[in-house]
Amino acid sequence: MKGALPKALSGLVKGQLYHITTPIFYPNAKPHLGHLYSSLLCDVSARWHAMLGDKTLFTTGTDEHGLKIQTASEAKGYRSPKEFVDILHQEFVKLDELANVDFSRFIRTTDEDHNNSVRELWNRCWRHGYIYKGEHSGWYSVSDECFYPDSKVVRIKKDSPGAIDSKDGKFINTETGNEVVFQSETNYFFKLSALQDKLIDLLENEKPEFISPPSRRDQILNDLKTSQLRDISVSRPSSRIRWGIDVPQDSTQKIYVWFDALCNYLASIGGTGAVATNKPVFVRHKGCDHLKNPGDWFAKTTHLIGKDIAKFHTIYWPSFLLAAELPLPREVVIHGHWLSGGIKMSKSLGNVVDPIAMISYYGCDTMRWYILENSHIEADGDFREERLHATREQLVSKWGNLLNRCCGKKFNVHRAVKTFAKPEALDEDLSRYLENPATKDGYSKIVKQLERLPGAFNEAMLKLDTRSALKLLWEVIGEANAFVQSGTPWLKSNSEQDIIIFVAMETVRITAILSQPIIPSLSNEFLDRIDIDTSRRSLKYAEFGLDSDYGKNSNEGGRSVVITRKPLRIE
Ligand SMILES: Nc1ncnc2c1ncn2[C@@H]1O[C@H](COP(=O)(O)OP(=O)(O)OP(=O)(O)O)[C@@H](O)[C@H]1O
Numbered sequence: 001m002k003g004a005l006p007k008a009l010s011g012l013v014k015g016q017l018y019h020i021t022t023p024i025f026y027p028n029a030k031p032h033l034g035h036l037y038s039s040l041l042c043d044v045s046a047r048w049h050a051m052l053g054d055k056t057l058f059t060t061g062t063d064e065h066g067l068k069i070q071t072a073s074e075a076k077g078y079r080s081p082k083e084f085v086d087i088l089h090q091e092f093v094k095l096d097e098l099a100n101v102d103f104s105r106f107i108r109t110t111d112e113d114h115n116n117s118v119r120e121l122w123n124r125c126w127r128h129g130y131i132y133k134g135e136h137s138g139w140y141s142v143s144d145e146c147f148y149p150d151s152k153v154v155r156i157k158k159d160s161p162g163a164i165d166s167k168d169g170k171f172i173n174t175e176t177g178n179e180v181v182f183q184s185e186t187n188y189f190f191k192l193s194a195l196q197d198k199l200i201d202l203l204e205n206e207k208p209e210f211i212s213p214p215s216r217r218d219q220i221l222n223d224l225k226t227s228q229l230r231d232i233s234v235s236r237p238s239s240r241i242r243w244g245i246d247v248p249q250d251s252t253q254k255i256y257v258w259f260d261a262l263c264n265y266l267a268s269i270g271g272t273g274a275v276a277t278n279k280p281v282f283v284r285h286k287g288c289d290h291l292k293n294p295g296d297w298f299a300k301t302t303h304l305i306g307k308d309i310a311k312f313h314t315i316y317w318p319s320f321l322l323a324a325e326l327p328l329p330r331e332v333v334i335h336g337h338w339l340s341g342g343i344k345m346s347k348s349l350g351n352v353v354d355p356i357a358m359i360s361y362y363g364c365d366t367m368r369w370y371i372l373e374n375s376h377i378e379a380d381g382d383f384r385e386e387r388l389h390a391t392r393e394q395l396v397s398k399w400g401n402l403l404n405r406c407c408g409k410k411f412n413v414h415r416a417v418k419t420f421a422k423p424e425a426l427d428e429d430l431s432r433y434l435e436n437p438a439t440k441d442g443y444s445k446i447v448k449q450l451e452r453l454p455g456a457f458n459e460a461m462l463k464l465d466t467r468s469a470l471k472l473l474w475e476v477i478g479e480a481n482a483f484v485q486s487g488t489p490w491l492k493s494n495s496e497q498d499i500i501i502f503v504a505m506e507t508v509r510i511t512a513i514l515s516q517p518i519i520p521s522l523s524n525e526f527l528d529r530i531d532i533d534t535s536r537r538s539l540k541y542a543e544f545g546l547d548s549d550y551g552k553n554s555n556e557g558g559r560s561v562v563i564t565r566k567p568l569r570i571e
Helices: 033-052 067-075 081-098 112-127 192-206 214-226 257-262 272-277 294-299 307-323 355-362 364-373 385-406 413-420 423-427 437-462 466-487 494-514 520-529
Strands: 017-021 055-062 105-108 131-141 146-148 153-157 160-164 170-173 181-190 235-237 250-255 281-285 288-291 301-306 331-335 338-340
Touching: 017 033, 017 294, 033 055, 033 081, 033 301, 033 331, 033 338, 033 355, 033 364, 033 437, 055 081, 067 081, 081 105, 081 355, 105 281, 112 131, 112 257, 112 272, 112 307, 131 170, 181 235, 181 250, 181 307, 192 214, 192 307, 214 307, 250 257, 257 307, 272 294, 294 301, 301 307, 307 331, 355 364, 355 385, 364 385, 364 466, 364 520, 385 466, 385 494, 385 520, 413 423, 413 494, 437 466, 437 494, 466 494, 494 520
Parallel strands: 017 055, 017 301, 055 105, 301 331
Antiparallel strands: 131 146, 131 181, 153 160, 153 170, 235 250, 281 288
């Protein structure tokens, strides 16, 4: 593998295991922009790790059990919840296909291997004494599928959500604002309270990087230290919830939907038993049908989630795993929300942006770029179609324009590359071809920027800081446009012209190679336009002057323009 990365990345160890997961989504309605955001971050990260030479798996899927699905299916007149989810889960697969989200396994909680894993996880917690039977009373939210303490419940007036404490009102919880009802029933409980100290120790000492960004970790750790964890109910009576997995020891109870759902992360890489023993196992990933060491894979897993489900992933999930004596995943990365009208975009509220409509009009890669550039993992985002439209404009007028003008008939990309992409040529003092001082400065600046780019881009990508990664690309593309403008290659000939065209094309080539995880189609169309051989699109080639044979037919007439303008869509 030596030499398979550009110099700026040569210190990296390649061939590591990397498994990333989205939350599994409730298929109770069609997906929206928020779901695409989680999936896209995972897709980009998986693609980047694969480019770095890591062994990569990417799991996504749907969470198909529970009262919310049962109720939605009944309300919509389906014969069974299974029939309902068989149809609805396809909407999530379709969005992934349209958005070029290249998962390796789409897991459904109705899959047989998942069900076996859930029972096995339950049995391990049961055998280790972490599950017991008891009586439960409390405020339950069907929408959130969990109970809330009295302190988080208020009564509101039916027609006036702001007004608290009227007599005819309904009850809501203050965390999500969803309705709660008071219930009393027999449940199985999980001894969460017994794991509080262990969780604090984990976040403080053993795995301080388990939760990121650090601001979220600090907040969760602070909550853990200041309030007492209570045992949680992990089953529901089958009389109330028919749609779920039976408790292995008691068929009058169904396993709580979060205990069930979280287990997909184990099922996807071979199941609870295989992760426990770390012995070879068959799996159902695209391009990978068995894993030699599923336990190691699990320990290298990154869960990417929205902040709405942080408690389940950072408190419940590690607790279930600790109780079952299983390894923990590497980390939980928590992102902010896309808002609509100032509140979280959500299926239940219906205040959603339809990503399929946006992709159909503005194109998949424009949408991908827009989302990744206009979001930050720590902040909430606000969708604005004018910004999406502006993204396409920018791709056309900056990147596309740089490419188009150098592929004009007046120039010869192939000759420029042949002349200058040679170590001897690059070692020369090329400034003798560059008379204008602004062009001379521009040349040194761009070459330095391109040399540093893979390292800086990698750093941002590993942190999932896509906004910064894309800024780096725009900076060098901006420099290259200014360089062409001040260099006036259309007034020059031979080497004086070629050096300018060469630097501009190297900018297009290197930025397009690096952007493959972000815009998988458009980046390759850019590379096609300058006739880059498909075997020279890997990261190794993201280095100035490394490809010395491209651009053969780039300046011929009749070749199509890679990306064109689109007017702002008017509904
Ligand atoms: N507005 C949003 N912004 C960012 N991510 C979101 C948003 N909505 C959902 N997600 C992603 O989906 C996960 C939750 O999935 P879920 O199917 O419960 O979505 P939802 O729209 O909130 O559904 P519902 O309204 O039915 O509860 C989040 O943790 C996050 O990964």
